[in-house]
Amino acid sequence: xxxxxxxxxxxxxxxxxxxxxxxxxxxxxxxxxxxxxxxxxxxxxxxxxxxxxxxxxxxxxxxxxxxxxxxxxxxxxxxxxxxxxxxxxxxxxxxxxxxxxxxxxxxxxxxxxxxxxxxxxxxxxxxxxxxxxxxxxxxxxxxxxxxxxxxxxxxxxxxxxxxxxxxxxxxxxxxxxxxxxxxxxxxxxxxxxxxxxxxxxxxxxxxxxxxxxxxxxxxxxxxxxxxxxxxxxxxxxxxxxxxxxxxxxxxxxxxxxxxxxxxxxxxxxxxxxxxxxxxxxxxxxxxxxxxxxxxxxxxxxxxxxxxxxxxxxxxxxxxxxxxxxxxx
Ligand code: FAD
Ligand code: NAD
Numbered sequence: 659x660x661x662x663x664x665x666x667x668x669x670x671x672x673x674x675x676x677x678x679x680x681x682x683x684x685x686x687x688x689x690x691x692x693x694x695x696x697x698x699x700x701x702x703x704x705x706x707x708x709x710x711x712x713x714x715x716x717x718x719x720x721x722x723x724x725x726x727x728x729x730x731x732x733x734x735x736x737x738x739x740x741x742x743x744x745x746x747x748x749x750x751x752x753x754x755x756x757x758x759x760x761x762x763x764x765x766x767x768x769x770x771x772x773x774x775x776x777x778x779x780x781x782x783x784x785x786x787x788x789x790x791x792x793x794x795x796x797x798x799x800x801x802x803x804x805x806x807x808x809x810x811x812x813x814x815x816x817x818x819x820x821x822x823x824x825x826x827x828x829x830x831x832x833x834x835x836x837x838x839x840x841x842x843x844x845x846x847x848x849x850x851x852x853x854x855x856x857x858x859x860x861x862x863x864x865x866x867x868x869x870x871x872x873x874x875x876x877x878x879x880x881x882x883x884x885x886x887x888x889x890x891x892x893x894x895x896x897x898x899x900x901x902x903x904x905x906x907x908x909x910x911x912x913x914x915x916x917x918x919x920x921x922x923x924x925x926x927x928x929x930x931x932x933x934x935x936x937x938x939x940x941x942x943x944x945x946x947x948x949x950x951x952x953x954x955x956x957x958x959x960x961x962x963x964x965x966x967x968x969x970x971x972x973x974x975x976x977x978x979x980x981x982x983x984x985x986x
Contacts, residue, residue, distance in 0.1 A: 661683065661684055661685075661810045661811060661985055662685055662808070662809050662810050662811075662980070663679060663684060663687070663809060663810065663812070663813065663814070663953075664686070664687050664689065664796065664798055664806070664809040664811070664812045665687070665688045665689070665812075665813045665815055666688075666689045666690075666786050666798070666812070666813070666814050666816060666824060667688075667689075667690060667815030667816045667959070668688050668689075668692075668694075668695035668696070668697065668699065668771060668775060668780060668782075668787075668815075669695070669696065669697025669698060669699060669771065669815060669816075669959070669970060670699055670770070670771060670774075670905055670935070670960075670967060670970040670971050670974065671958045671959045671960065671970040671971070671973050671974040671977075672688065672690075672697075672813065672815030672958075672974060673688075673695065673774040673775060673974065674774070674970070674972075674973075674974025674975055675813050675815060675958060675974035675975070675977045675978040675981075676688060676774070676775075676778055676974075677774050677974075678853055678963075678974070678975060678978035678979070678982075679923035679981070679982070681716050682978075682982055683719045684982075684985075685713040685809055686778060686779070686931050686945075687779050687780075687781070687783050687806070688775070688779065688780040688781070689780070689781045689786055689798065689800075689806070690780065690781070690782050690784065691782075691783070691784065691786075692782065692783070693782050693783055693874070694768070694772075694773045694782060695768070695771040695772060695774075695782075696712075696767070696768040696771040696772070697712075697764070697771075698712040698713055698934065698937065698947050698960075699712055699713045699767050699768060700712055700767070700768050700965065701763075701766035701767045701768040701769075702930070702932070704930065705849075705928060706847065706849035706874070706882050706884045706886050706927075706928040707874075707880060707881045707882020707884070707886060708765065708766040708879070708880065708881065708882075709847045709882075709886060709888060709930075710763075710766065710767040710872075710874060710888060710934045710978070711845045711847060711888060711934075712767070712934060712937075713767055713967050714762075714767075714860075714870065714872050714883060714888065715760040715761060715762050715833070715877075716760070716761050716762075716966060716967035716968060717758060717759065717760060717761070717793040717966075717968065718761065718968060719724055719968065720761070720968060720972060721880050722743045722972070722975070723968050723971055723972060724962070726904075726971070727889065729818065730770060730773075730962045731761075733773070734764065734807075735763060735764065735768060735770050735773045735935040736762065736763055736764060736767050736769075737761070737762060737878040737879065737934075738759060738760065738761060738878075739760050739761065739762045739876075739877050739878060740760070741760070741859035741860035741872065741876055742755075742858060742859045742860070742874070742876075743755060743756065743859070743860045743861070743862070744858045744861040744862075745862050745864075746858070746861055746862070746864065746865075746866065746918050747864045747865065748864075748865065749865070751858075751861070751919075751920050754862070755858045757782070757892070762847075762877045762878065764877075764878050764879040764881030764915070765878075765880060765881065766775070766879075767799070772907075779955055781806070784800050784802075784806075784870045785800055785801045785805075786798045786800055786801075786806075786824060786825070786860075786877070787800060787801070788823075788824075788826075789812055789814070789825070789826070789827060789955070790954070791823045792808065793828055794808075794810045795807060795808030795809060795965065796808065796809045796810070796811070796954065796955075797809070798812070800880055800889045802956045803817055806919040807815060807968055810954055811954040811956070811981055812954065812955055813957075813958060813977050813978075813981070814955075814958075815934055815947070815957075815958050815959055815977070816959065816973065817936035817959060817961065818835045818836075818838035818840055818936070818939065818959065818961045819836075819936055820834045820936070821957045821959070822836045824915075824955055824957075825948075825955065827953065827955060828950045828953055828955050831948045831949075831950060831955065831957055834945070834948055835948065835957060835961075838939050838940075838943070838958060838961045839939070839940040840899070840935075840936035840937065840938065840939050840940065840961065840983050841868075841893040841896070841937055841938050841939075841940055842893065842896040842897060842900060842932075842933065842934060842935050842936070842937055843889040843890050843891060843893065843913070843933075843934045843937035843938070844890075844895070844896045844899065844902075844907050844931060844933055844953065845888060845889070845891075845897050845927065845931065845932045845933075845934060846888070846889045846891075846907060846908050846911045846912070846916070846930070846931045846932075847874065847887065847888050847889075847928070847929065847930050847931075847932075848887045848889070848897075848908075848912060848926040848928065848929050849882070849884030849885065849886045849887075849928030849929070850884060850885040850886075850923075850924060850925050850927060851884065851924075851927045852885065852886075852924070853885040854887075854919065854921055854922075854923060855921045856884055856919055856920060856921045856924065858870065858871075858873065858909070858919065858920075859873045859876040859917050860872045860873070860876075860930070861918075863892075863918065866892070866917075866918060867891055867892060867894040867895040867910065867911060867914040867963065868888040868889055868890065868891060868892065868895075868911060868914050868915065868918070869890050869891065869893070869960075870889070871888070871889045871890070871915060871919075872887065872888050873885070873886070873887055874886040874887060874888050884927060884928055885986065886928075887915070888912075889911050889912075889915055890900065891907075893937075893938070895917045896933075896937075897933065899956070900933070900967040902934075903927060904930075905931075907931045907946060908929040908930070910933050911931075912926065912929070928955055938942075938965045939960065939961040939965040941965075942963065942964050942965055942969070943961065943962055943963060944963070945962040945963070946958075946960065946963065946972070946973060946976035947962055947973055947976040947977040947979070947980055949981075951980060951981070951983075951984040952984075954981075954984075955977035955978050956977045956980060956981060957977075958973040958974050958976060959973055960973065962976070
């Protein structure tokens with residue numbers, strides 16, 4: 659099989675596809691608008707150490723994903739995280755242990771995609787604005803006006819709203835992607851000079867501006883001197899405060915955190931906010947991948963399945979499988 663394949667997006671879905679295709683001897687060229695890989699599994703290096711601002715941990719319920727995660731573990735890319743879990747409901751904090759295995763990238767969430775990317779050819783800081791077809795091949799145009807290609811096949815591995823415009827050459831696929839609503843999330847990281855006096859390492863939150871909080875430093879391999887925490891606002895709060903200045907978001911979510919955490923919370927020594935516009939699909943789908951194999955155009959991502967890390971990986975696998983079936 660000889661084919662040149664463009665993959666737009668170096669989150670887990672794009673890299674899952676890239677890994678399968680290159681293992682089968684195919685050549686890929688990756689593109690991402692960001693400066694590095696990881697997408698919503700990215701970690702931010704900061705004065706307070708590295709911080710997981712997007713995906714916090716993941717579970718592996720599918721056998722194929724579990725076997726893959728165990729291989730990642732043997733290579734040191736991931737480790738189990740067993741946080742002391744709490745739940746906040748009706749204004750009450752309660753200890754909420756369970757038996758679920760939860761995984762994180764080590765020493766940071768982005769380690770997984772960095773390892774998968776390896777030495778594959780990639781254009782970072784390259785936002786693709788159009789995917790168009792000549793007589794036989796695909797070409798990609800970026801926002802600087804540069805054209806990349808030709809390619810035989812294109813895999814679009816971006817969140818659904820960004821995939822919609824790139825799928826213009828396949829209106830049916832574009833329509834399906836356009837039907838997927840994705841919800842925003844404001845994420846805030848705080849760092850404290852002294853460890854907060856609480857056993858909590860992770861907390862599911864209801865009836866609050868927050869939906870989740872985690873003691874970032876409790877994850878395996880995390881560095882830094884400060885006691886770092888990552889707070890996620892609920893989808894509703896994030897929607898209502900989409901354009902709030904970052905300083906105010908930090909202040910408000912710090913306030914909500916201090917109200918529920920059950921110990922004294924001083925002013926943080928460090929704070930940052932990040933807005934995820936397309937954090938999670940409003941609902942799960944069973945598509946696996948959107949494909950027009952005759953055209954050579956595919957779209958994958960968490961939104962084609964469960965809206966979780968596992969769904970992103972599985973969807974990338976589905977895209978690679980469909981493409982290889984067509985070539986065979
Ligand atoms: P992405 O990671 O979004 O990758 C898409 C890539 O495409 C990005 O790198 C982007 O820069 C690039 N891109 C987009 N448009 C273009 C363009 N035009 N040109 C070039 N590049 C482009 N999941 C869990 O399982 N557990 C969790 O705890 C969890 N928590 C989460 C918390 C938050 C705040 C968020 C945001 C997500 C969370 N998730 C969680 C979901 C999980 O992060 C995603 O399911 C998964 O990372 C999606 O991977 P993906 O490859 O489909 O998409
Ligand atoms: P999971 O099984 O740990 O969590 C699923 C859900 O079950 C949680 O959201 C929580 O509501 C509930 N839950 C689980 N354990 C609990 C406990 N001990 N006490 C109280 N409630 C508990 O993991 P998963 O199914 O792999 O989901 C991954 C996580 O990713 C979830 O928390 C999900 O909300 C989160 N996620 C967040 C975003 C985002 O944008 N914020 C996007 C995708 C996924």
